[in-house]
Amino acid sequence: MEYRLKNELEEIRLLAEAIELWGKENGIPGKALFQLNLALDELLTNTITYAYPEGGEHEILLRLVPEGEKELQIEIRDDGLAFNPLEVKAPDIKQDIDERPIGGLGIHLVRQMIDEIEYRRENGQNILLMRKSLN
């Protein structure tokens, strides 16, 4: 499945609906679909919110390719500011309510939902290549 979305937050819900349909047609379990949608939501929310400080309409490309029945390849490309999610520090999730800073959980959720993440910056594009096990 290939999907192109504009840099608007409302697009993420529409993408989630499209992925639900696609996932059902391709026999992908509901739990994996939820985790996939959450990871994509977090990554795309970051891109849409921070990658285009000058504004303007941009296109983000998403590709989902099932590898047999057990794995899914995920690719996201955008032409926004360089951002490597692998450099984001993990939060301390054991802190109590007073110590806990507000925010900083998005990339942590992505890392828990996705099995492998590779980042490249090429030709002015952020490229994320990911793998998710469907077991």
Next chain:
Amino acid sequence: MDIKEAKKNNATLIMLEGRLDSSTSGMLEKKLLSLMETGEKNFLLDFSGMDYISSAGLRVLLMAAKKSKTAGGKVLLSALTDNVKEVFDIAGFTGIFTIFATAEEALKDF
């Protein structure tokens, strides 16, 4: 996302429905802040109709919990669905919030 609210004895019950994400979390934040401005400090957020939460939603919940606590109140949660519970576990929010199986049970705790 839909937000319904009901004033109970010692708290405001807020029933959430749909998706709590980056495009809807601002709505909940505004609602909670405006209730806090009227002096409310105890909130019960019922998640029985909510099947999706992202970090944008978690952000608003933590903000509300901190503000309520400072005001001498608290934010309780009830009826987390499986997907929402999974996100709470991974974010470490299960340890920060008191979570009840039903709204009725939670209301007795204020």
